[in-house]
Amino acid sequence: MIVPMEMTCSYAPEGDHEDPADGPRIFDVRDLSVTFNxxxxxxxxNAMALDRQVLAIVGPSGSGKSTLLRTMNRTLELTLDARVTSGDIHFKGERLYGNGTDPRLVRKRICMVHQKPVAFPMSIGENVLFGVRFHKNWNGRTKDEIIRSCLDRVGLWNEVKDRLSDPASRLSVGQLQRLCIARALANDPEAILMDEPCSALDPVSTARIEELILAMKPQLPIVIVTHNLAQARRISDQSLFLYDGQSLEQDTTERIFTHPKNGRVRDFITGKVG
Amino acid sequence: MIRHFLAKTLYWSDAAVKKLSFLALGTGVAFLLLMIVFVLRESSLGLGFAMNLFDFLVRQPWAPMATPPSHGIFHAWISTLVVTGLSLGLAIPLGFGIGLFLSEVAPRWVQQVMQPALEVLAGIPAVVYGFFGYVTLVRNFETWFDMPAGECLLIAGLILAVMVLPFVASTAAEAFRGVAQDLREMAYGLGVTQLYVMRRVLFRKALPGLFAAVALGLARALGETLAVLMLAGNTVAVPHSLLDRGQPLTALLTTELGETVVHSDKYQALFASGFILLIVVLGINVMIWTLKHRFLERSHA
Incomplete structure (x- = not known):
C-alpha cells in the first residue's frame, strides 16, 4: 500500500520563508512544471541556488533531476516535445523564460557539463576555444593564453601542454571530462551546471573533479546532479531532494543529511529505499 | 539428454549461419571477379593495347566504318566526364543540404514524409526520368536556345543530377542522424548557433557517411545509361560546350554493342571502353576512400 507522505519543502519562493542559508540567490526556481510529450x-x-555555493540535486532515478538541470540553462528545449508549462526560473533576478530572452545567451552565461564527456572532432586546444571563437569573448587575451588558463584551472595543462594539437578524442575519460569543464570555463560563464559529471569516472578521476568543483566554488555558483549521496555530502553546501517530479525538501546539506524533515527524504538518505 | 541435444543444435545453427554468410559473401565477390575477367578477356587487352592506349583514349576518332576503321573513345569519355561532373556538382551540395535539413531542421512530420519520398524517387526507373527530361527540358531547350534538336549534355547532366540526388540526400541524412545526440547538446549548451554546430561539429563527424554519399552518387552517375542515351544526343562528336550533343561511354556501349560482330576489333574496343569505365569507378572509389581517411585525420573526427 502506498502511504501518502507529507510534503515539507523547506524552501519556498522568496518572501514566503527565510532562506535556508545566507547569501544572494543566483537561481530561483519558482513553481516550475515541465512535460515530455x-x-x-x-x-x-521550487528551488534556489546561492552565490558561490554548490547545490546538489539528489533523488531516485526518474525523479526529474536532469530535467530540472536542463531547464536551468534552457537546453531542455533542444529535446523535441519537452515543454515548460508553468513557472519560471530567475537567474540573478532575470527571468530565464521571459519573452525576449535569447536561449543562446542563457546557455552562454550558464554552461553545462554532461554525464558522458564527449570530445568535439578537433584538437585539444580547439576544443577549449570552441565557444570563445563563436562568442568572440577574447577580452584582450590571445588564444594561447585562454587555452593555458582554462586547462590550468582544471589541472590538465601539465598533462597535455605538449600535445595541444592532438585530437581530443585521444584523452582518457577523466581527462576528457576535465576538458569539457575547461571548454565551459572558456566561455566565461556566470554559473556551471553539472549532470552527474563523475558517473563515468573511476575513483581517482572522481576525486579530481570534486577537487575542481571545490576550487571553482569561490568564483562560480555550481549546481550538480548526483546519484552519489556521499558525493553530495562531500562537495555541496545546499541539497535539494526531488521525488517523482516534485521538490520534497531543500536545505543546507548538513541539515538535510542529519535532520531531514520529509519522511521520504529520510528513507532515501538512511538507505531504507534505493 | 535434452539439454545436450539443445546445446548441440545451437552450436550447429551458429556454425551454419557463419558458413552461409561466408558463402553469400564468396558468391558476390566471385561474380565481381568473374565479370572483370570476362570484360578483360573480351577486350583482348594486351601489350599491344597498352602501347596504343594514348591513341585509343585521345588521338583516334570513333569511326568503325571508315577505311581503315578507327576505334577511339575520346568523345565518349569527355561526354561522360562532363555529364557526371555536372550532375555531381549539382547533386552533392543540394543532397548535403537536403540531408542536413532533414536531419537537423525539419519538423518530425516533414521528415516522416520526405524520407520515404526520397526512397520512392530513388526507385523510379531511369526511362521515366529520361522521358520526363525529354518532354520538359528537350522541347523547351529547342525554343529557348534555337536548337534544331534539344538533346545536349546540359540536359543529360541536369536530369542525372535529379536522379542522383535522392541517393546523396538520403545517405547524407543518415550520416548526419548518426552523429550522437550528446555531441549536439554539448555544442548547443555552449550557446552557439545551429549553423556553427553544423559547420564545426556535424560536418566533421558525419564525414565518413558523406564520403559514402559521394561514392554512391558517383557510381550511379557514371553507370547511368538509359537517361543519358535519351537526353545527351547520342552523337559521335567531341563536345565543345554544354549545349553540344555527346555520347557518354555507357551510351556508346549500348548503341554499338548490339550490331557488332563478336571478337571483331570494334567488339574488343567496346569491351576495352567498358573495362576503362570499370577501372575509373574503382579508381575513384579508392581515391574517395583515401581522401576520407586523410580528411578524418585532419579533422580529428
Missing amino acids: GRSVLRGV
Missing part, C-alpha cells in the same frame, strides 16, 4: 515530468518545483 504531454507527460508531466516536473510538477511545481
Whole structure:
C-alpha cells in the first residue's frame, strides 16, 4: 500500500520563508512544471541556488533531476516535445523564460557539463576555444593564453601542454571530462551546471573533479546532479531532494543529511529505499 | 539428454549461419571477379593495347566504318566526364543540404514524409526520368536556345543530377542522424548557433557517411545509361560546350554493342571502353576512400 507522505519543502519562493542559508540567490526556481510529450515530468518545483555555493540535486532515478538541470540553462528545449508549462526560473533576478530572452545567451552565461564527456572532432586546444571563437569573448587575451588558463584551472595543462594539437578524442575519460569543464570555463560563464559529471569516472578521476568543483566554488555558483549521496555530502553546501517530479525538501546539506524533515527524504538518505 | 541435444543444435545453427554468410559473401565477390575477367578477356587487352592506349583514349576518332576503321573513345569519355561532373556538382551540395535539413531542421512530420519520398524517387526507373527530361527540358531547350534538336549534355547532366540526388540526400541524412545526440547538446549548451554546430561539429563527424554519399552518387552517375542515351544526343562528336550533343561511354556501349560482330576489333574496343569505365569507378572509389581517411585525420573526427 502506498502511504501518502507529507510534503515539507523547506524552501519556498522568496518572501514566503527565510532562506535556508545566507547569501544572494543566483537561481530561483519558482513553481516550475515541465512535460515530455504531454507527460508531466516536473510538477511545481521550487528551488534556489546561492552565490558561490554548490547545490546538489539528489533523488531516485526518474525523479526529474536532469530535467530540472536542463531547464536551468534552457537546453531542455533542444529535446523535441519537452515543454515548460508553468513557472519560471530567475537567474540573478532575470527571468530565464521571459519573452525576449535569447536561449543562446542563457546557455552562454550558464554552461553545462554532461554525464558522458564527449570530445568535439578537433584538437585539444580547439576544443577549449570552441565557444570563445563563436562568442568572440577574447577580452584582450590571445588564444594561447585562454587555452593555458582554462586547462590550468582544471589541472590538465601539465598533462597535455605538449600535445595541444592532438585530437581530443585521444584523452582518457577523466581527462576528457576535465576538458569539457575547461571548454565551459572558456566561455566565461556566470554559473556551471553539472549532470552527474563523475558517473563515468573511476575513483581517482572522481576525486579530481570534486577537487575542481571545490576550487571553482569561490568564483562560480555550481549546481550538480548526483546519484552519489556521499558525493553530495562531500562537495555541496545546499541539497535539494526531488521525488517523482516534485521538490520534497531543500536545505543546507548538513541539515538535510542529519535532520531531514520529509519522511521520504529520510528513507532515501538512511538507505531504507534505493 | 535434452539439454545436450539443445546445446548441440545451437552450436550447429551458429556454425551454419557463419558458413552461409561466408558463402553469400564468396558468391558476390566471385561474380565481381568473374565479370572483370570476362570484360578483360573480351577486350583482348594486351601489350599491344597498352602501347596504343594514348591513341585509343585521345588521338583516334570513333569511326568503325571508315577505311581503315578507327576505334577511339575520346568523345565518349569527355561526354561522360562532363555529364557526371555536372550532375555531381549539382547533386552533392543540394543532397548535403537536403540531408542536413532533414536531419537537423525539419519538423518530425516533414521528415516522416520526405524520407520515404526520397526512397520512392530513388526507385523510379531511369526511362521515366529520361522521358520526363525529354518532354520538359528537350522541347523547351529547342525554343529557348534555337536548337534544331534539344538533346545536349546540359540536359543529360541536369536530369542525372535529379536522379542522383535522392541517393546523396538520403545517405547524407543518415550520416548526419548518426552523429550522437550528446555531441549536439554539448555544442548547443555552449550557446552557439545551429549553423556553427553544423559547420564545426556535424560536418566533421558525419564525414565518413558523406564520403559514402559521394561514392554512391558517383557510381550511379557514371553507370547511368538509359537517361543519358535519351537526353545527351547520342552523337559521335567531341563536345565543345554544354549545349553540344555527346555520347557518354555507357551510351556508346549500348548503341554499338548490339550490331557488332563478336571478337571483331570494334567488339574488343567496346569491351576495352567498358573495362576503362570499370577501372575509373574503382579508381575513384579508392581515391574517395583515401581522401576520407586523410580528411578524418585532419579533422580529428
